[in-house]
Amino acid sequence: MRLLQRGRFLLFLKLTLVLGSLWMLSLLTRSRSGWNPSYSWLEYTDDDSPEKMCDCSAILQGEREALEQAKLLTITKDFKKSVHIPDEYYMNASQDCSAFKLRRKYLTFPLSQEEEEFPLAYSMVVHHKVQSFERLLRAIYAPQNVYCVHVDKKAKSSVLAAIRAITACFPNIFMVSQPVDVVYSAWPRVQADLNCMADLYNASTKWKYLLNLCGQDFPLKTNLEIVRALRSLRGGNSLESEKMPAEKMWRVRNAHQIIDGTIQGTGKAKEPPPFNLTIMSGNAYFVVSRGYISSVLEDKRVLALIEWAKDTYSPDEFLWATIQRMPGIPGSKRPHIKYDMSDLNAITRLVKWQFHEGSQDSLNAVYPECQGNHVRSICIYGVGDLQWMLEHHHLFANKFDIDTDAIAVHCLEKYLRKRALSKLQ
Structure with a gap:
């Protein structure tokens, strides 16, 4: 008897999942064909939110009164406590x-x-x-x-x-x-x-x-x-990549090591980068194609650059930018100054x-x-x-x-x- 009840329950569960999937598929199909379902259940509401006293519409429009009210609220001890989730x-x-x-x-x-x-x-x-x-x-x-x-x-x-x-x-x-x-x-x-x-x-x-x-x-x-x-972008990448400022060159000309959880100089000079690569300046964040990632993981020139960069200072602020200017990398640009891209021009x-x-x-x-x-x-x-x-x-x-x-x-x-x-x- 218990096996029969369990079998019925499993059948009911499967039917529920199938019907739920069909219902969701129906919503998507109707939406694409012009039918307008209500997605209000996916909206963020302020009903249970400590921030409900703020008028986000007015804030986004830069209205002074709404901004001042929000700023006062953010420094209130009770508000800070109410928004914190452990x-x-x-x-x-x-x-x-x-x-x-x-x-x-x-x-x-x-x-x-x-x-x-x-x-x-x-x-x-x-x-x-x-x-x-x-x-x-x-x-x-x-x-x-x-x-x-x-x-x-x-x-x-x-x-x-x-x-x-x-x-x-x-x-x-x-x-x-x-x-x-x-x-x-x-x-x-x-x-x-x-x-x-x-x-x-x-x-x-x-x-x-x-x-x-x-x-x-x-x-x-x-x-x-x-x-x-x-x-x-049509297969291109978007990230900061500019000429390295002279005042930052010490980062890549001198060897560094990690001591007690912090990076410190060793006092030793580094060899020039492999393949006579031009080291570019950038930052840690990027938007890159799958082809770019494939090169990072497999291209011998990139792998050599990675090994060379391991004892530099703040390598995240030049590695991706340099790879972006290497010939043959998918979505890359030539290292000429005319192709330099600042953080404000990149979309990252x-x-x-x-x-x-x-x-x-x-x-x-x-x-x-x-x-x-x-x-x-x-x-x-x-x-x-x-x-x-x-x-x-951005x-x-x-x-x-x-x-x-x-x-x-x-x-x-x-x-x-x-x-x-x-x-x-």
Whole structure:
């Protein structure tokens, strides 16, 4: 009798899954053929949000009263406490994956055929702030994409456990096979990305472009907008790659080593780079094609450059930029100065450096003053920066910190989800 009941239950469960899949397929088919279903259940609402007192529409339009109200709220002790989510919440909530994805409103089906046919790969290097990681993941998640997550080996055990629990809920998200102990400005920061690159390359043959992120990034575009921006590259790459300034040449002319968790000079000069390569200046973040990644993993010239770079200072700020200017690399450009690309011209990442900020009438200022605060000369964005950053073509911005300004992230989340769903109406 028990076997009969169990058999009936399994049959019922299978029928439920099949009917659910057919229903979802029906929604997508009707949507593509012109029928307009309601996707309100996927919208972010303020019902249970501590940020509900803020008017995101007014904030995004730069209205002074709304901005001042938000800024006052972010410095309130009770508000800061209310928006903080401990690591343990994610460990517990993700035990029931279906409920977690439903409660957090993850997009579990492609929103368009265009996106489905142009899957992306993401490398995510994080070391703390699980809440920021999860909100970033939710903002960029799509079931056709593939994601590799690298958690620093120095990270707290609760951080690793929480992120491992979250990623286990998704078949297209995995933890890197070989995590490393990341050291700021040293080779392990590059190795973390390289390990994810190799895992992503072997995990799927379908993805078209790879984007690398850190835990304090956040998108400025929807997945569809990112796909269209990458399609327009026509196989090219987009990343900062400029002539190395003379004041930075010591980074690649002198050997360095890691001592007690920090990078230090050895006092020894390095040999010139292999193949007489021109070393370019750039940054750690890129948007590159699958062909570029194939070259990074297999091209003998690139592999020689990688070995040569392992004892340099801040290799992440020249390696990708140099590879981008090597002849024969898919999507590359010649090393001539006419092909130089600044961080503002690339679509990769929008960053405000403190020494480039200034007033509106300043002739030397690259961008307006930071409306948040600064860490290591980089602006931690506040709500007052949102209107400015959404005017740019960049796909992502850095840096955000929920502990500094949760409302900035909240309003971006709402803006992007509304924009993504509006394409379906």
